[in-house]
Amino acid sequence: MTYDLVLTNGRVLDPSQGLDRVVDIAFSGRHVAAIGENLAPSAKSVRDVSGKIVTPGLIDLHTHVYWGGTSLGVDPEDYARQTAVTTCVDTGSAGPGNFPGFRKHVIEPCGIRILVYLHVSFAGIYAFSPRIMIGEGHDQRLLAARDAAEVADANRDVIIGIKVRIGRNASGPAGIAPLDVALDVGEATGLPVMVHIDEPPPSYGEVIDRLRPGDVLTHAFRGFPNAPVLADGTIRPQVIAARERGVLFDIGHGMGSFSWKSARAMLAKGFAPDTISSDVHAMSIHGPAFDQVTTLSKFLALGMPLGDVIAASTVKAAEALQRPELGTLKVGAVGDASVLSLRDGAFPLEDSQGEVVTAPQRIVAEGMVVGGAWWHSAQD
CATH class of the missing domain: 3.20.20.140 (Metal-dependent hydrolases)
Incomplete structure (x- = not known):
C-alpha cells in the first residue's frame, strides 16, 4: 500500500490506545492508515520527527x-x-x-x-x-x-x-x-x-x-x-x-x-x-x-x-x-496529529492571579497533520 504521508521515528503517544513508543504513523485519504515499523518506504511524503512526540x-x-x-x-x-x-x-x-x-x-x-x-x-x-x-x-x-x-x-x-x-x-x-x-x-x-x-x-x-x-x-x-x-x-x-x-x-x-x-x-x-x-x-x-x-x-x-x-x-x-472520531490515532480515525517536543530548562509560567511557577519542562508545538496532510507549523 502507498501512503500519502508518514511521520517516522517519532514517539507516538496516544492515550486512547495506551500507546507510547517510537513507531511510524501513516496517513492516507484524510485518515490514519497504519501504525507500525518501517512505513516510510511506502510513502509519497515522509517527515522525520525524531526526538519529537506525535499525539492525536x-x-x-x-x-x-x-x-x-x-x-x-x-x-x-x-x-x-x-x-x-x-x-x-x-x-x-x-x-x-x-x-x-x-x-x-x-x-x-x-x-x-x-x-x-x-x-x-x-x-x-x-x-x-x-x-x-x-x-x-x-x-x-x-x-x-x-x-x-x-x-x-x-x-x-x-x-x-x-x-x-x-x-x-x-x-x-x-x-x-x-x-x-x-x-x-x-x-x-x-x-x-x-x-x-x-x-x-x-x-x-x-x-x-x-x-x-x-x-x-x-x-x-x-x-x-x-x-x-x-x-x-x-x-x-x-x-x-x-x-x-x-x-x-x-x-x-x-x-x-x-x-x-x-x-x-x-x-x-x-x-x-x-x-x-x-x-x-x-x-x-x-x-x-x-x-x-x-x-x-x-x-x-x-x-x-x-x-x-x-x-x-x-x-x-x-x-x-461526543466526537469519537477525534482525539485518537486509531487506524481509520480522522487523520489529525500534533507534533510536539518536551524541552528542559527553567520556564516561568504565570497563573491568572500573578503567581509565577518556574517549571523544569514545557511542551512546545512543532507542527501538525490535518486531514492526513502536513499542515503549517510556526516555522513553515
Whole structure:
C-alpha cells in the first residue's frame, strides 16, 4: 500500500490506545492508515520527527476564534500554527443572531476544524475588550432560547453544545436565570451546556448543582472568589457530587480563570480536570494563558503525568464533544496529529492571579497533520 504521508521515528503517544513508543504513523485519504515499523518506504511524503512526540490532534475545548466578528476573537489558523491545535472549539463567541456570519466567513474557509458551543444570548459575547466590558447576560431580553434551538438544530455538523456565562460580571442582575434558559435549550436539542463561572453571585455551588451529566463547567480551577476549594484545601461537596453524576470539569485558563493555588489543592485531593483548555482570546493570547501547549505545560508542572495531560486535550476532549472520531490515532480515525517536543530548562509560567511557577519542562508545538496532510507549523 502507498501512503500519502508518514511521520517516522517519532514517539507516538496516544492515550486512547495506551500507546507510547517510537513507531511510524501513516496517513492516507484524510485518515490514519497504519501504525507500525518501517512505513516510510511506502510513502509519497515522509517527515522525520525524531526526538519529537506525535499525539492525536490536540483539541482546545475553550477558544474564541470568531476573528473579525467579535472583539475577543483571534485568528484560528494563526493560533493553530502557534500551538499545534487541530480542533478549536469556540465557546459562545457567536449566538444565533450572528452565527451565520461565523460559519460562512470563518468556520468554512478555515484550514483547521472549528466546532461551536452556541451562545444562548442572541449576539454571543458582543462587548469584550480592554475598554468596553458588558456582560451579555445582564439583559434577559437578549436570551434567545427559540432562536438558539433552531440554529443549533440546523447546524448539527458544527454546533456541539450551548454556552452561557454566569456570574457577577457576565450575568449581573440576571443572576442564575440565563443558566436556566441555556439548560432548557440543552434539553430541547439534546445538547450539552458549557457554563462559564466568574465572581459571585451566584456561587460555584449554586451553578454546578444545576448541571446535568455531560454538561461542562469551564473555569473550574479558578481562584478565590468562587474557587472549587475552601480555605483549608477541602473540595466543595457540590463539586464531588457533580463529578459523581457526570458533570465535566474544564480548565478554561483565559485572562482570569486559572489559579495555581486552586489547582494544587484539587490535584492534592486526586481531583484532576476532565479537560484542559486555554480560553484563548484577544486579551489572553499575550498572557497569562498564551496558548494550549502553555496551558498543558502548567499541568505537567503540577505533577500530572504527560500521558494524562495529553489525554485531557485529546481523547477526553473528544468524549466531551461526543466526537469519537477525534482525539485518537486509531487506524481509520480522522487523520489529525500534533507534533510536539518536551524541552528542559527553567520556564516561568504565570497563573491568572500573578503567581509565577518556574517549571523544569514545557511542551512546545512543532507542527501538525490535518486531514492526513502536513499542515503549517510556526516555522513553515
